[in-house]
Amino acid sequence: MNFKKLNIENKKIRDFIPQALTVLALLSVIFYFATNAQINMGNRGISFGFGFLSQEASFDIAFSLIEFDGSYSYGRAFLVGLLNTILVSIIGIFLATILGVIVGVARLSNNYLIAKTAEWYVEIFRNIPLILQIFFWYFAALRALPSPENAINFYDISYLTIKGWYIPKFVWTNFDIFFYSLILAFISIYFLNRYAKKLREEFGKILPTFTLSLGILISIPLLSFLLLGVSLSFNYPELKQLSETSYTYENGVSIIPELIALALALSMYTATFIAENVRAGVMGVGKGQKEAAASIGLNKSQILKLVVMPQALRIIIPPTTNQYLNLTKNSSLAAAIAYPDMVLVFAKTALMQTGRAIEIISITMLTYLSLSISISILMNWYNKKMAIKEK
């Protein structure tokens, strides 16, 4: 009795001591750093605080989605950088997904040449550091493009030059109505699919959902054009002479080479990982599944849609989201080629001007961290929802 009691207390103490020591060590390190930081900042005459965010930034940003010049605040500069990061991430994710799925499917092709080509694509682009690929596209490949007066001309609509890619500008009237019609289309597609699923599961009736969805997606926005006064016209880029030897394009939208290089490198690099995920996912669906589906009389596209894809997606989506997250984090390499993303605008330029290392680096890191954590929470929720419910 006595012995047992002693043993339990013993275990409690044994558990308590290492935890207490770890916490104590951690706290003392934090305390040590904090005091040092306070002394150092005191010596430099700055005090910890985020008031600088509302000060005038007085620097310019080469490329921004919202209005910005030197008279705006540091907070606004942070927002510009964040939006640029999000922009390049979305473009990169979009391209990487398309390329990754194509390469992943190509690797499974029964055509030897296609499978081998896809394999070598993966082996080559996965094993070269991303930063080198960005440098290659930016400093070597895109620098070989012609100057504006000899631009590569795509049917007089868009021009590819060393200064960037000029595309037509979209001029909308009543854009908000068009936007609402798009949302309406998506909502109706969602309900259509739910209804189709119900019909299929309860009555065994199959609706051509894909064709119907496509029809809705085209017809509702089209109606807004015809009936609600939405219209769209284009401002085509035009060559303009600035001086005797210097030309530029006007009226269009210019996509800067930094953005092109970054988006290309990010998507080509990430596509290799997505391709591997897709391959693993499709291979992960057992042959028996397909045979069983075929034996109950499903046709080829039904097998793919109802049996293979749902199971393959369950394997593909979690690691692919991880890759999307990696792509977003890797977009910070923008700082190397002066694409004004969050790191360059905020953690480099703004830091240099204000000298507030601790605040700025923490804000930058926290932004990335909250992005990662929110995506991983979303992912856990998705995994729980999609997990095979075993009986």
Add this chain to the structure above:
Amino acid sequence: MILNNFKPTKDKINTFLPLGSIFVIFAFLDVLTNTFLNYNITGFLPQTLNYFSPLLIGYIGLYLIRIEYSGIIFLDKLNKNINSSNLNAFLTLLILFIIIKAISPLMNWLILEANFTGSSKDDCTDNGACWVFIKVWFNRLMYGLYPDVEQWRVNSAFLLLFALVGIAFFVPQKIKKYFIIFLLFIYPFIGIKLLSGGSFGLVYVETAAWGGLSLTFIISAFAILFCFPIGVFLALGRRSSLPAIRYISIGFIELWRGVPLITVLFMAAVMFPMFLPDGTFIDKLIRVLIAITLFEAAYMAEVVRGGLQALPKGQYEAAKSLGMGYWRMNVLIILPQALKLVIPGIANTLLALVKDTPLIFVVGLMELAGMIGLAKTNPKWLGMAMEGYVFAGLVFWVICYAMSRYSQNLEKKLSTER
């Protein structure tokens, strides 16, 4: 019915096979003469048709020779692998023609019209690549700004390392562990002393002068050495039953995994000095090394955790029933099995580490990619970006590809049937 006459079948093999072969050969001949001899056989056709003529002709040819069960082994293999359907035939031709079209300018630029001899940019008179650039800057690309006369020290440090690793493979099992202990705990100090100097009659070389490919190796080697044990501890901590330790480990791992390496390096470069007592100075290379090590350790921890989770519970229970404590159980029973399970993951993490090293340019240290950035902005060597980055890409590719291949072999060798 008429179409049936054009369907290639075995009984008509004598007409279809020669006819199809002629079409295919003609298509390839067209592309080959077009690319290499600059002569267009199908030049008489209208331009749009002319452009796609080899594709069209080859496509017809491949259709004609698609004879099922022809009995000719070569033909059957060909049909099965690259010519099994119309779509496959089209893609096959497309890929082959693109390769043929691309290989000629590529070879010209890389080798045939490239410049290999000379000592300045003016010697590059041909159209191809100017490999003279790499030749002239080779020492800088390998050793950074390390003084020329002292470069033997870098060489001997690496030679010593390779020799030790090589010997460690062949010595008998009994001495092996002493070798490994020497390699892990004593060699790093010898290596650092050799590189930085300052005593034993060696001239002091500051770390800012270190650079080039050797810096990539130095950083990778140190980070690998330290991130592995830290990662294992973090993984064990995350699976610990003690809540304080578990939550601290989770927080630490997720903090590093949630941010890009570039911000971590910025932190090490500009924020970390603020946390030190006034006047203390830690060398920039060491700060960067610590940052990279902690960053990769977090990823390593997640990989190791995967292995720990994959082990059946019986292993833990069996170890405990033998009366083993926590540490003995983990070191003797759990970790050897768990680590073996996750060799591919470990290799991937190390690969990512090597691929991440060029990022140190953001804090002003220059390894291979950084040195090329420096060299291509030299006024005498402007416009050499392509050569530089192709070379760097090739070097990194060889290293990373070799590593991934080695890990695949290791995985096969160590895999035990379960």
